[in-house]
Amino acid sequence: xxxxxxxxxxxxxxxxxxxxxxxxxxxxxxxxxxxxxxxxxxxxxxxxxxxxxxxxxxxxxxxxxxxxxxxxxxxxxxxxxxxxxxxxxxxxxxxxxxxxxxxxxxxxxxxxxxxxxxxxxxxxxxxxxxxxxxxxxxxxxxxxxxxxxxxxxxxxxxxxxxxxxxxxxxxxxxxxxxxxxxxxxxxxxxxxxxxxxxxxxxxxxxxxxxxxxxxxxxxxxxxxxxxxxxxxxxxxxxxxxxxxxxxxxxxxxxxxxxxxxxxxxxxxxxxx
Amino acid sequence: xxxxxxxxxxxxxxxxxxxxxxxxxxxxxxxxxxxxxxxxxxxxxxxxxxxxxxxxxxxxxxxxxxxxxxxxxxxxxxxxxxxxxxxxxxxxxxxxxxxxxxxxxxxxxxxxxxxxxxxxxxxxxxxxxxxxxxxxxxxxxxxxxxxxxxxxxxxxxxxxxxxxxxxxxxxxxxxxxxxxxxxxxxxxxxxxxxxxxxxxxxxxxxxxxxxxxxxxxxxxxxxxxxxxxxxxxxxxxxxxxxxxxxxxxxxxxxxxxxxxxxxxxxxxxxxxxxxxxxxxxxxxxxxxxxxxxxxxxxxxxxxxxxxxxxxxxxxxxxxxxxxxxxxxxxxxxxxxxxxxxxxxxxxxxxxxxxxxxxxxxxxxxxxxxxxxxxxxxxxxx
Numbered sequence: 001x002x003x004x005x006x007x008x009x010x011x012x013x014x015x016x017x018x019x020x021x022x023x024x025x026x027x028x029x030x031x032x033x034x035x036x037x038x039x040x041x042x043x044x045x046x047x048x049x050x051x052x053x054x055x056x057x058x059x060x061x062x063x064x065x066x067x068x069x070x071x072x073x074x075x076x077x078x079x080x081x082x083x084x085x086x087x088x089x090x091x092x093x094x095x096x097x098x099x100x101x102x103x104x105x106x107x108x109x110x111x112x113x114x115x116x117x118x119x120x121x122x123x124x125x126x127x128x129x130x131x132x133x134x135x136x137x138x139x140x141x142x143x144x145x146x147x148x149x150x151x152x153x154x155x156x157x158x159x160x161x162x163x164x165x166x167x168x169x170x171x172x173x174x175x176x177x178x179x180x181x182x183x184x185x186x187x188x189x190x191x192x193x194x195x196x197x198x199x200x201x202x203x204x205x206x207x208x209x210x211x212x213x214x215x216x217x218x219x220x221x222x223x224x225x226x227x228x229x230x231x232x233x234x235x236x237x238x239x240x241x242x243x244x245x246x247x248x249x250x251x252x253x254x255x256x257x258x259x260x261x262x263x264x265x266x267x268x269x270x271x272x
Numbered sequence: 273x274x275x276x277x278x279x280x281x282x283x284x285x286x287x288x289x290x291x292x293x294x295x296x297x298x299x300x301x302x303x304x305x306x307x308x309x310x311x312x313x314x315x316x317x318x319x320x321x322x323x324x325x326x327x328x329x330x331x332x333x334x335x336x337x338x339x340x341x342x343x344x345x346x347x348x349x350x351x352x353x354x355x356x357x358x359x360x361x362x363x364x365x366x367x368x369x370x371x372x373x374x375x376x377x378x379x380x381x382x383x384x385x386x387x388x389x390x391x392x393x394x395x396x397x398x399x400x401x402x403x404x405x406x407x408x409x410x411x412x413x414x415x416x417x418x419x420x421x422x423x424x425x426x427x428x429x430x431x432x433x434x435x436x437x438x439x440x441x442x443x444x445x446x447x448x449x450x451x452x453x454x455x456x457x458x459x460x461x462x463x464x465x466x467x468x469x470x471x472x473x474x475x476x477x478x479x480x481x482x483x484x485x486x487x488x489x490x491x492x493x494x495x496x497x498x499x500x501x502x503x504x505x506x507x508x509x510x511x512x513x514x515x516x517x518x519x520x521x522x523x524x525x526x527x528x529x530x531x532x533x534x535x536x537x538x539x540x541x542x543x544x545x546x547x548x549x550x551x552x553x554x555x556x557x558x559x560x561x562x563x564x565x566x567x568x569x570x571x572x573x574x575x576x577x578x579x580x581x582x583x584x585x586x587x588x589x590x591x592x593x594x595x596x597x598x599x600x601x602x603x604x605x606x607x608x609x610x611x612x613x614x615x616x617x618x619x620x621x622x623x624x625x626x627x628x629x630x631x632x633x634x635x636x637x638x639x640x641x642x643x644x645x646x647x648x649x650x651x652x653x
Contacts (some may be wrong), residue, residue, distance in 0.1 A: 013472060014532040019479040039571045060468065062534075062571045093473035111475035 005128055007054040008035045010043035010069065011089065012061045016110060020056060020089070023112055028121045040064025044073045052084055056108075059090040066090075067152050068228060071264045074141055074148075075227075079245040083141045085124050095151050104143040128151040145263050152264070167217045170198050172205035182207055187236040187255055189214060191229035201254040206250055226250065227262040305359055313355050313433060314348075320425060321347040338398050345394035346418065350386030350426050354378055369434055383426045387419040402617055460617060464502045464556070469526075476529055491529050495520040503551065509625075513580060513589075514546040520559055520578060527563055534573025535563070545580050548589055549651050551621050557614030558593040558644040566597025574641065582650060589650040596641035600634065615644075622648060 011017040014270030017036055024031055035046040041063045047055060060072065070079055070086055073083065077083055086105040097107040106120050108206045159177060170181040181198060190197045193209045198205040239251045248261035325339035357378045361370040370378055424441060473495055480488035501519045517539050524537045567574045577594045622630035630648040637643050
């Protein structure tokens with residue numbers, strides 16, 4: 001290893017954060033822990049600022065969970081820089097993470113067992129070695145995204161768990177009255193703080209229903225999730241354009257602004 | 273004479289299995305047609321026809337071959353009329369047997385059809401009645417005997433099959449409800465022994481054993497008390513409010529180790545209410561919701577306050593769980609089902625125990641966060 005490897009730990013339980021750090025000190029004394037954070041947003045911010053080689057992300061964290069934080073980080077990650085190796089940490093394997101054994105994303109179950117941690121460390125060291133064999137574990141962003149896509153619950157899976165009738169009309173409060181907006185007129189929905197913006201060709205409305213809930217009550221073939229905070233009507237998309245940094249942006253029919261596409265959903269746009 | 277007829281079977285219906293076997297073409301017309309039951313009834317009919325034929329021969333009333341032809345004709349027609357008739361008349365009933373007067377009427381129709389039509393066909397096949405003349409059979413003594421035998425045997429068979437079918441249906445209902453209640457208990461246990469909670473607690477314990485064994489011991493004691501209460505929960509319907517508070521304290525102490533300064537809590541219990549009986553672990557899901565949906569989504573965490581007081585009229589007990597967390601409108605960090613299951617479970621228990629004299633309400637607190645409030649009748653211990 002030419003330079004010392006650097007890691008970030010994101011875990012909201014203080015004792016467990018400390019324990020992982022101690023266990024890593026045993027298993028990989030040369031690893032430098034450059035940041036310890038307790039929530040997903042700080043994890044993204046610190047990772048962008050410090051560019052560590054390894055990320056240990058707890059899956060359940062306040063604000064932004066580990067999976068969402070990883071997707072967010074991938075969107076903001078500078079082009080051309082190798083994406084850090086991601087290790088997901090969870091107390092309970094509801095995601096069937098074993099399926100990802102030896103793939104782009106590694107995982108640890110809490111309480112962390114020393115022998116299992118040793119395995120992860122060896123894998124990470126192999127991956128970070130300056131001349132990793134071509135057959136080694138892929139470290140590129142695409143394979144990480146592919147796995148995150150499988151782990152994150154997609155909008156398409158939600159309706160089954162909550163069989164509520166699909167929405168046909170959006171009811172938006174506007175002062176003393178409620179305005180009814182046919183879903184057919186909506187071009188896209190965008191999460192904004194505690195609200196969701198509802199945009200039609202001419203107007204903008206605000207509603208309080210969370211985007212996740214909204215997405216579950218819209219036809220996923222009609223409205224595509226293109227970002228954690230954006231659901232856009234597929235037929236309202238005029239073009240998807242890639243900028244110099246490799247990020248996709250959508251041009252809309254009927255509105256001037258462009259919408260950013262998360263790397264997580266970039267696979268939706270491919271020439272036939 | 274002929275005999276038998278009777279047969280018939282029918283009736284009954286073993287309904288439970290009815291749907292499972294519904295694979296025959298008849299399914300188009302008879303949605304719950306069950307080939308197995310139908311064939312079984314036919315078989316019993318045939319067996320009884322044979323026995324009747326033998327009995328008639330033994331009684332010196334004719335050769336058994338002739339009796340068999342006749343009894344099979346009469347029994348077969350009765351069976352077809354009654355078994356198909358009941359299916360036609362009962363398309364959507366769990367027990368496919370016509371209700372009220374239509375049941376006996378169907379049996380009577382089957383008996384009549386068996387004796388007249390079946391008897392006519394039988395005579396023709398046997399070569400005695402020159403022509404096919406159903407009505408004629410009733411005029412003779414043999415005809416009356418046929419009718420009486422058919423009626424007696426058919427009625428008995430219908431009764432037997434009917435009761436057997438009903439018993440099977442009842443058994444199916446009992447088994448189903450046992451399965452449902454086992455499932456509900458399992459779901460409850462899963463909700464209480466939530467794997468994230470259990471494994472995270474154990475992970476914390478593992479750390480403390482090495483670094484702070486006194487704290488590890490205290491945490492382990494809370495965890496043991498928590499597990500014991502959770503696993504015993506189903507067996508203890510009610511306990512004193514102070515015991516309920518002690519269980520909440522165990523849970524909150526565990527969560528406080530895990531969450532560190534992100535969790536603060538206060539449990540307020542007026543001494544005069546300490547012994548008031550409450551359903552065991554009633555408040556637990558509300559405190560879990562306050563942490564999971566109120567505090568956990570917030571980076572800074574928050575405070576939980578549990579309060580008990582007497583209602584204004586002095587007749588009721590009011591229990592409140594407050595948090596200053598994310599609030600009801602906030603996007604749930606975890607799927608909504610979790611919260612809904614906990615609340616539904618509390619509501620169901622209140623309803624079972626107190627009917628409409630108890631209620632659970634969830635409201636947004638003006639200062640931020642959520643308040644869950646339970647009203648229930650104040651009982652003297």
